[in-house]
Every structure is written in structure tokens, then in C-alpha cells.
Amino acid sequence: MPHAPYPMPHALGDDALILVSNLSLLLLLLQIPATAILLSRLFKGPTRHPPIQPQQPTPDILGSVSVVVPTLNEALRISPLLTGLSKQSYEVREAIVVDSRSQDGTPELVKAAQQQDPRFRVFTDDPLPLGWVGRPWALHNGFLQSSPESEWFLGMDADTVPHPGLVAGLVQTAKAQGYDLVSLSPQFILKYPGECLLQPALLMTLLYRFDPAGVNTEQPERVMANGQCFLCRRSVLAAVDGYTSASGSFCDDVTLARYIAAQGFKVGFLDGAKVLKVRMYEGAIETWKEWGRSLDLKDASPRAQIWGDLWLLSAVQGLPLIILLSYGLLALLFPQPSLLPLNLLLGLNIFLLVIRFAMLLAIAPSYDRTTAKAGWLFWLSPLADPLAVLRIFLSAFRTPKEWRGRKYS
Template identity: 25%
Template structure:
């Protein structure tokens, strides 16, 4: 038992070292940055059933402090009031163009088809794909272009500040950032060409136009449920310069508003994120439980039965402290609250639940579904 606990503690110390390195090296899209050459830009927004978010999103994009840009929104066959809201906004804003999406072709995922149509309509030298549930400060585009030019990037992906209002949002949503902040050194993303070392966020993807079409655009990932990761890997495979940066100063996003939405959204993405490998997903579940949940259980049980030995309480308590430190470092970098320090064991347990649900979806007869569409 003691050797197992020592090995587990050593592994967590290694992960803490990665988190500290990422804290120091993670690029940041800074609000006050000014690009040397503000090239013409197209801001492209796919929107399907986004009546709750679309007016706020588009309104923030139209206020960009940038000399030459257009906003193009595609209404992807919405069945709610999204289309009506967009038409009203377009009537008052000549900079805004509204596209009506065509029928979804066979073999395409809805978002990828929408982004493909948007890219074909765009006129800018730079293409910013951003989700309809984002909210941008006036400096958002300008600051991102500045970082892209400073680092001579072909693709810059930004991680917005996640707006989390409910308990379960605060528990589950941060696990996405935790995965690439703790397990993947950021220098691997930016400096290694190996496409396996990739992490990208589809909420904010800024391409140079020629780079986007060089890799085949969204047409090349038409059937991918996690198009951001797959298109980012294609960019790296083609030798393009890429980076993942925090955009917490300039962009906000509320991904989900309820537990059912959270479970559905993450279940759609988790198995594809592991390359549809069942052993990899099961391994992730086991590692997550062993690293972050079992230590909490051991401390509680040890204290309850009066066994306060090193193996039963001391080392597991140290493991919990290391995990909380990693979560705290991540919370600082991504603009999250200090409650994150206390939530990690529960977050890890829920990550295992999400993984099990994702397995049920993707390896069962149900298939994945999102926005009223089913992908088997």
C-alpha cells in the first residue's frame, strides 16, 4: 500500500510541474494589444437555435474596435426565433451579413457544414470562427490579431472566460481546461509538429485565410464531432504555426445552463476526443478515479475508522492538496473562482460519469445528438 501511495504522489507531483510550467508559458490574448498590420477580417458565427444568445453575441461583435471587418452569421435551419432576431439586427447594421444555411448534406456534422458555408462567403484576409454563445469585448479581434502577428501564427485558438452560474457548471465545465492544462505541456502544442500534441478550442479559432484553405477548411473535417481538435491537428500536420492562448480578458462564454445540457454536450465530445478508442476512454476513467477520487474516499474512511496511518490518511491528504493546487493554478490562469479548489474530487467523479455516458452514446445504438440532430 505504501509504495502504491508513494508512486501516486510522485505522479501527481509530475502533473503539478506541468501545470506550473503551463501557467508560466501559456500565451495570453491581452486586451490592450495593438496589431502592427490590422488585416481585413471576417468574423464568422454559425448559429442554430441560439435565440437565447445570438443578440448579445452579434451585438458584441459589431462593436469591435478594428478598422476593417465584417460579421457574417449563418442561420443553420433554426426552429426558434434565431432567424427573426438576426434579420432585425441586420436591418440596423450594414456591417452584418446573414446567410441562410442549406440542407445538411450526408456525412457532414452540422457545425462543420455551417462553418464551410461561412468560409466560402467570407471576404477577409483573416477568418475568425466564434460560437454564438460567446460575448466579446470591443478589443477581442484586435487583441487576437496582435498576438497572431507577434508570434507569426497561422492558427490561433483562444480559451474564453467560462461563465458558470449553476453548481454543476462549476463542477464539470472546468474539467476540459484541466485536461490540457495539467496533462499537455503547452510548449508541445506550439513547438512540436506532431499532431497528437494538440489542443484547440472551437469557441474561438482565428485563421489566416490561406492557411485555412491550405488544410482543406472545414470540408476536410466534415464528419468530425470535435472539429476544433481535428482541424488543429491537420494544421500541425501541414507544418503550420499554431497556438492555444487564454482569451479571458476579451471573450466570455456560457456553454451550458443545466446539468442535462452539460452531460449531453460533453458526452458528445469525450469519446471522439480519445479517437473513439474504448481502452483509452476506460483508461481515462480509471486514472481520473484513482488520482482524484480514491484519495478523498481513503481520507474519509481512514478518519471514520480511526486509521490515520501514512498510507491511509497522510499521503492521500497530500495527494488531495496537490490536486487542489493544480486546480487552483488552472483557475487563476483561466479566470475561475476559488471554489475550484474544493470541487476537484467531485469534478473528477462527474468526469467519469460523463465518460461512461459518452461510451453508452458512441458504442451503443443511440449515437450522439446535438441541436436536434443525431450522429450515429
């Protein structure tokens, strides 16, 4: 009889079956506790504060907000922010742009906006002192330059697009809820295929590690914040000496928010997708390089927490796709008897993947894909989860040497 050109695959031997069974048990021991932690956080979702809505100002917040924007070569991105701030009403006393010696005409754009709206002003911060990162240094200088008559300090990034009614809605919510500091998660603007795939996977690393936006977090070390829209009582910021506690942090927003929470002040992180948009980075490569540097939050977290977060992300975000693909390949190549640990592992990771797609559906309103090329790749972003988790690992063990055009020793 003619021989088959290729040998037929054989069932796994007894030793291999024992190995697969033991490996399945090990993975279950790794994943089950992490899944329980994830579920405990997701179950808080129904109790969260609803998204911030744009509002009309009331007379009691007249001139109560000083906006401070740090800039370094932001000429290509800052115009939507300037336009959006000019549409805020009388609650904004002033809008101060602190420029770190831009070479692209950023200060000139602000001066042009000042001709239309006298609330704008721009000044250059002092040379960067040793031990400070550029962004918190600029914000600290802006705080020192802001009017002591303002009740609130609002830090905003140059890449944000505020809707009319943002500041009034934010201040009124902070007053009604008794927040001393509150920041917002924005709606992200996606444009290119690579970032449609990668950016949601990177964002998911935050959603897995922390409570949903709108949930009051009791532990200061688990507080989340976003410096793109960061409102703080001026008296509180004065009490903690401005941004001094976050001077050397590459995630100064979270570092400062956690420090303020540890002093006993009420800190909140709310959904701002209906009042704030942001175009953070141009394409997947820049997103990987720039955003990935700070997503580990190592400057705001003790080492044990970093390791715990890496375990959690590996277990519930990085491994499910890899395990399911490996199982499919194993089943295809090696017919085998049913193994209880392997079947349990398969069921758990199908469950985790279902959760992942459910969360993707939940965060869809946090993305503006109207002008995106191949925006449908957003729905395939779970395929990039192992890469996103790898990026957090890489960042957790590296100290940034360059940030937004500045080099650090």
C-alpha cells in the same frame, strides 16, 4: 456484567493487512507514473504566454478578418455576441452567420443587427451531407462564403461574449508569435449551484490531460483548441480544404487543429479570459449531457491515447478523494498498525488533493461568478471530480446520437 449493545471493532487480521498492503502497492503503481506526467505538464506553466489583452487595431490589419458564426436556434443566446462583434473595429471585414434553418427567429435577430452594422450577413447552409456533423458543415460553408480578401478566418460560437479589442488583440498576437492558427480559452459565466460544482471539475479533466493554455505544444496529437474563438490564416484553411478533415467530428475544433499542426503549421492555444466570456449551458444537467459528450476528444485521438488519458484522469483526479475517504473510514472502524505502503498512498493522495486545490485557485480568474447562486460551491468542485472522470469514461465509449438539436444515425 452487562453486555455492550454493539461489538467493538477489532483490528484488521493478518490476511486483511496483507490485502490492504498489496492494494496500496497496486494503487501506488497506478498513481505514481500519472503524478509524474501531471507534474511535468504543470511545471511548464511559468513559461506560458500571458493572457491575451484587448488592443486597438493598427492600419496593417484593416479588413483582415472574416468572422463566421454557426447557428441553430440560438435566439436566446446570440444577442450578446452580435453586440460584442459590432464593437470590434475595422479589422473585422465581415461577420457571417451561417444558420441551419433555425425555427426560433435567430436569422431575424441577425438581420436586425445588420441594420445597425452592415458587416453582418446571414445565410442558410445547404442540407447536411452524409458524414458531416452540423457545426463543421456550417463553418465550412461560412469559410466558402467569406471574402478571399481576408487574411484571417475567425470562427466563433453564438454563446460567446467578445470584449471590445478582442479581434485586434488576437490577430496582433498571432502575427507577433507567428501562429497560423490560435484559439482561446474563455472566462466561463456560472449561474446555478449545480454547475458551480460540476463545471470546474469537468474543465479540470482537460487541464490534467494537456499543457496549460499559453504553452506551445510540440506534439500535434496533444494540441488543444477551442472552437468558441478559433482564428486561422485563410490560406492555411484553404490548403487543408476547409473543415473537410473534421467533417464527422463532434470535437471539430481539436480535430482540425491537430490536423493542421500535423501539416507543419504553428498552432497555439492561449488564455483569453480577459477578452472573451461564454455562457455554455444552463445548469448542471445540460452541462453533464452536452459538454460531457465531447470532452473525451475521441474523434480527435487514437484509441491508445484515449485509454492513456482515462488512466491518467482516474489516477490523479478520480481516485484521490475516494482513497482518502476510504482511508479515513478504515482508520475509524479498524485500529491497525502502521503500514508503509498505506502511509505512502495516503501522502501521495494528500499531495494530489493539494495540487487540485492549487489548480482551482489558478483557474478562478477563468470564471465569472458575480451573478451565480451559491457561487461558493466553486471552491468545493473537487468533490465532483469522481463524477467528472466517470463522465469522460461514459463519453469515451458512446457515439453521440444527438447534438444541438440534430439527430445522427
